[in-house]
Amino acid sequence: MSAPVIRYIDEPHPITGLTNGKLGLWLFLASEVMLFGALFSSYILLRVGADSWPDGWDVLNVPLATLNTVVLISSSVTMVMAWVGCRLNNLGKFRFYMSLTIALSLVFLVIKTIEYKPKFEHYEAFLADGALVKGYEGSESITGHLDENDLDKDYILFSPDAVQHGTSGDDEHSDHEKGGEGHAEQIRINRLDIDRLTNFGPKHSNFYGLYFTMTGLHGLHIVGGIAVNLYFLLFGTGMFRSNPAQFSNRIECAGLYWHFVDLVWIFLFPTIYLL
């Protein structure tokens, strides 16, 4: 009994011109295209069917997202450089650029967290018909902050954002513009006067639901990429020395995946933030 020898692991198949790993990875990416394709299709279907849809650039943090785009594209470049390091048989170069790639991906996730966090602390109260809140007559909803300890009481103390008559949309930036002093006086709202109280998390509306689901799923792909890259960085040295051809193949595959994750973001950014 001899161990089976599987062909075309490190040298490409003469007809397809691909190694097993690379063909497998392309197929995997095809399946990923279908996964994100289904989500983008859902986005289109839900958006065209919606009564109102906020403008991404109005309610989301475009500067941070732009910064993230730059970070992610840079990480794709460093990923290629890490592969170049492999091909040049230069372990130091590989390690430097791979570390840089991982560092940039972590930066992406940190920025994402900074972007997510305020949305969970910012609330919108949709008021029941006929409810009168002093100074806010006629508005269907008010947005602002509240003490989260109040969530189970029969009233809430609400610190509304600056009143914007005629719009019920949220605006993160209005917070920043006002700085520290800007909050209007706290008001007390009876629970019975509130139809629905929600933070700007996924349950706020389908826009935020899709925003969190799609960027969240993309974030999970980033985490997966970090895990793979970290594995190659920490445990790849043995193979780098013993079988450099196969190792650079693996880095190339990891790179293909990384570029795909990057590409998904290139589609996500305009779709969600700019349209």
Next chain:
Amino acid sequence: MSGHDHHDPGFIRKYVFSVDHKVIGIQYTVTSLLFLFLGFALMMIMRAQLAYPKADFSFLENIFGEAGFVGGTMLPEFYNQLGAMHGTIMVFLGVVPLAVGGFGNYVMPLQIGAPDMAFPKLNMASYWVYFTGGVVMICSFFVEGGAAQYGWTSYPPLANTQPHLIGQTMWLVGMVFLITSSLLGSVNFIVTIVQLRVKGLTFFRLPFFVWAQFITSFLLLLAFPPLEAAGVLQLMDRVAGTSFFMPDGLIISGSPAVNAGGGNPLLWQHLFWFLAHPEVYVLILPAMGIVGEIVANNTRKPLWGYRSLVYSVIFLGFMSFIVWAHHMFMTGMGQSMSIFFQTTTMIISIPSVIILTALILSLWGGSIRFNTPMLFALSFLPMFAIGGLTGLPLGLAASDIQLHDTYYVIGHFHFVVAPGTLMALFAGVYFWYPKVTGRMMNSALGKLHWIGTLVFLNGVFIPMFVQGMAGVSRRLYDQTHYEHGQAVQEWTIASSWSAWLLGIAQIPFILNFFMSFFAGKKVDQNPWKATTLEWAAPSPPPHGNFATEPEVYRGPYEYSVPGASDDYSPQFVK
């Protein structure tokens, strides 16, 4: 590699966490046969309620406890759980893993002369992810509120209305595992078929079974991700309180639903059926592949129209992606949509008919050997034909109005999958059992199994056409509640008794399966005198499959070649 030649990997590595495609294939086969039995058992319990509604089932209550029964009467919620899980288990945990994971894994690498799959570790991961998904599904029976109870299709808004019941949430999590498993498997299959064929084995010399697995893998690869997306969206609806599938103004149990609204229940149906229609072909294509192999072998003739079969399978695979909304004629999606999808549905029946015709014409003029696998394969042909032809009125929007969501639909797709695919899978078990174990299965027990299965499967499903024409809805817990249901209740009782007798008819198979392992007649490497490459390997094949790498000199079905000394000319003999 010589240093590893005599290295014994140990029991765990060899039989549990094995990377050998044959061991994994056997693991898949045994696990999925157990799941098939479990799904069948759930159905036998449902049939009790259907035949004798609200009768005293104290003996079942003793087994299942208070959660599903009150004073011996089955609760509707429990009945719904059985129904949803029967469908889920049969499709995702039984038939597909048996047809693709079991037969595909074991036979396909042998038929292309490969020593193993392209990614052995990925193959192992695929099985264990599938296993985990199965465990999650089964565990959901034991949580508060029980398993998923919204049908195997999990249509929202209904499936979203009780987010506190975690059975449905576990169903979604289980599905994510199963989808991941089939993704890993399908990548592996495609790469193996493209890259690892031996010298001389061109694409048009591939056995039809390999072609069927190849196209099936593409369907799994590309159709499953949208269901994964849908699963993620429904999970968000249930866990994070989003409203992707919750429309405006929804009233649940008399009070308005508290959520953002604005969702679209049809979105789920589109995403679900985008998977679930190709899934139908995932269920049927490997079965056609198995039947093709067995028919050619036992008629001692080449398959009639091999190339037409291959082109039809490719076309079928492509078309299966653009027929999904024929499941949705009644949703009000619009007439132009219905017209488009009924047209594509009529088109997709053409390659199916070509395949069936080619298989039937293959019988013409052959001196047929009526052994057990051949009997099962032969009965696949009319059973699949009935399943296919009864589908036509459902594929046309106008006649679908009458039949939609009735027992007729259940009868139709069960004829495709149960008397159709299952017959072919049984045929495959009998056909390749000697290759896997080195021993024949008992022929007398096999034929007893065949006649019982054939008769009682028809007994189960033919009454459903009658029920369906009478207008009985498929999801009714007690059809005698309605007058039109009372009129066809005898048919329901007949169907139920057939189902229970079908269970008894499986006893010879179970006995045969285990006893032949120890007592079956020992065979050489090619007991059926077949031509394809798996018969070039010893029975059972060792790790690495072939003693020396085979080479292929001719097409897959060169039987009764004029002038040849034998009535079969194997691919691997010069």
